Amino acid sequence: MIHKRRATTRRVSPGRPRNPDIDSAILRAALEVFRENGLDGVGIEQVAERAGVARTTVYRRWISKESLIAEAIAKGRGAAEEKVLHSPISRHATVKGVVDALSVTVSSAEYRQIVARLIGSIPDHPRLMAVYWQAYLVPRRKIAANALEQARAEGLIRKDTDTEILLDLLGGAIMYRVLIYPDRSGEKDIRLYLLKLMKELGIDDSKRAGST
Amino acid sequence: MIHKRRATTRRVSPGRPRNPDIDSAILRAALEVFRENGLDGVGIEQVAERAGVARTTVYRRWISKESLIAEAIAKGRGAAEEKVLHSPISRHATVKGVVDALSVTVSSAEYRQIVARLIGSIPDHPRLMAVYWQAYLVPRRKIAANALEQARAEGLIRKDTDTEILLDLLGGAIMYRVLIYPDRSGEKDIRLYLLKLMKELGIDDSKRAGST
């Protein structure tokens, strides 16, 4: 899916094999630099230095800056994210669980930076956002959709609502909030705001589990 | 408001006066370049060339790239936008009018580019988005709020809704839609999507004016 330099055609390619640790070191460094400086601000030099690697080594492995960052985004869910995604919450997802996870995530300054950088690079490199959508947003939307379906089954939501549209409204508003108004975006504020949104949307989770 | 180089303290300063046409030519060029390349991609050299002006002339008038772009954004509402804003629609706003205007605006590729660039420059230069918020979004939110209030007065919306939250939901979802999914964003698609959103939010404008 991500364009890498060498296709592994032969079973065992001749010559010294690549050091796989270097791949992850570079990807980690690349995501960091991307978050801090945006795509235009990503210099292979910086990435290489931060990864403790020669510049040529980076050029050898990725055909372009875009490929590198795309892969970094695809693989680069922070450890915390991963935990949430594979926790029991995700399987027995509840609306409350989604609200909790979302509050934690979007109240992180790093997360907001990455999203802002991604949106900023849409005009020149739409593939980056596409990768993010596939690798990050889609699975999370699925979990949230499950939670909403279940809530609807339990009568906490009106029957005639469109789940996808609900997700857009929720996700859009929260994105709008954390990107456009940068103040009042601590975790508590976010959670309160989310509850307000849900009330507005007629999602009443209070009967199931008390909100903070 | 915008940081300019020389405060005009004296009524008439000695020496050759600045050519005021140059200011607007530079601002127009700057906004263009910003939209096309993002803030990092804005080079004074390009802006100057596009404005038909020497580099020095730009540096003499704005203290930084950020100041220049901030002013360009503040002044740079396109002609079409301006017309909508000052039309009678804005004073006797209806929900339909808002939907119409919004559909036109967000289905423009140029508009979407600018918004994406602005979001992308939030981490480094939040002032740009702040300027946009004040100069562009706030007045439009006010018009939309008026329309919603009026619709509520006419019983087209539930009484117990929070207008600000409604605006966030609408604005957020539409932003989410046009930035994140790049397909299906022609004017017709957008209008249909907006109507779906409004249905979901319980805003029933159909009784007043037929939708396209």
Add this chain to the structure above:
Amino acid sequence: MIHKRRATTRRVSPGRPRNPDIDSAILRAALEVFRENGLDGVGIEQVAERAGVARTTVYRRWISKESLIAEAIAKGRGAAEEKVLHSPISRHATVKGVVDALSVTVSSAEYRQIVARLIGSIPDHPRLMAVYWQAYLVPRRKIAANALEQARAEGLIRKDTDTEILLDLLGGAIMYRVLIYPDRSGEKDIRLYLLKLMKELGIDDSKRAGST
């Protein structure tokens, strides 16, 4: 004659004028680096650093490494050389004067290095040697030819000799000597060797002025 970047078409070109001191600083540095490392070893970076100048400044003024070195060679006669060339000796040249000047010159390690580098770059850049021939060797051969003509007039040389050939023999042998055998090439050795050559060629200068 030497290819420079900008032709002085206009009387006074617009913009900031070039600093002429920089030209000579770069040429001096370039000749030094050429002597030390040869043409392939000349890096614009080194030249610039030694001249105390930015790399771009060098690229702005010369279109290629070859042009730069060619000009450096054309202008780069050391001060000592220049003195000899315009001294009364050159006008009332005697064979002894030529021998003296030649001994001093070719016993300098720097001189020998430059000549070696020049010969080494003939296959790739014959223009360098051509420049050296025109700017350096031709005038000196002229002086030496005068001295030989005068000596012939005084009966110190046989009548039926060919001056050009004599110059080739003398110049060639001395070059052969100082380049191929690197030992025994102090000033005294050179002078003695020169006298041997002249004896072999039937040039008897001893009647006029005692040799060292």
Add this chain to the structure above:
Amino acid sequence: MIHKRRATTRRVSPGRPRNPDIDSAILRAALEVFRENGLDGVGIEQVAERAGVARTTVYRRWISKESLIAEAIAKGRGAAEEKVLHSPISRHATVKGVVDALSVTVSSAEYRQIVARLIGSIPDHPRLMAVYWQAYLVPRRKIAANALEQARAEGLIRKDTDTEILLDLLGGAIMYRVLIYPDRSGEKDIRLYLLKLMKELGIDDSKRAGST
């Protein structure tokens, strides 16, 4: 004499033995590249590629670029050269034979290139020229010296001349000629020039064998 990597101490070393053909292939390639690009322009990569060999193989056999080229020069007399050197002419050498051989040799562009490259690398790598002197020039000077001695015995040269000096004069002038003036250096021109030189030096070979 030439510094090689492995001294063959043991009669038969364990493991796979080196392929001796590779040595000569590399040396041939090395001399070629040296002639074309000079010492600085010699890259092990190119040499290896031209010899059809991996880079490692070259590095394993020679400790440095200089060693490789030195050996290439020592062994690399062209086939034509070799023939001349071991022909009866060399034993019963005549002045005419020397003139003929020299004309052929120095009118070859390849020969002139090699000599120029060698001189150019004197400042950094005097050993190369020393090798050339020993392996190439010394034996040829010996043959020429024999020819001159014999000519002197036959009364074709004055008695009181110094053979070594004569060789320097001849060799120097011819080198001077073919390196410094690049024009008029076809085989015929060279031969005529040589005859002029000999006339000037009082060497009269015409009585023995007619010149072309």
Add this chain to the structure above:
DNA sequence: GAATAAGCGAGACGGTACGTCCCGTCTTAGC
């Protein structure tokens, strides 16, 4: 209307990052 002072265009200048190319060393697989 001459002097003055700033505007303006043009280009020099020092500097930084770029992506490419080659270098010499190293590490692996296979013979």
Add this chain to the structure above:
DNA sequence: GCTAAGACGGGACGTACCGTCTCGCTTATTC
């Protein structure tokens, strides 16, 4: 242990902008 293949760190290349500076020329205003 030799050979081929390629990874790896490193250095220089020539280019493209950048922001500052220094010129000559122009253009209003002020004395």
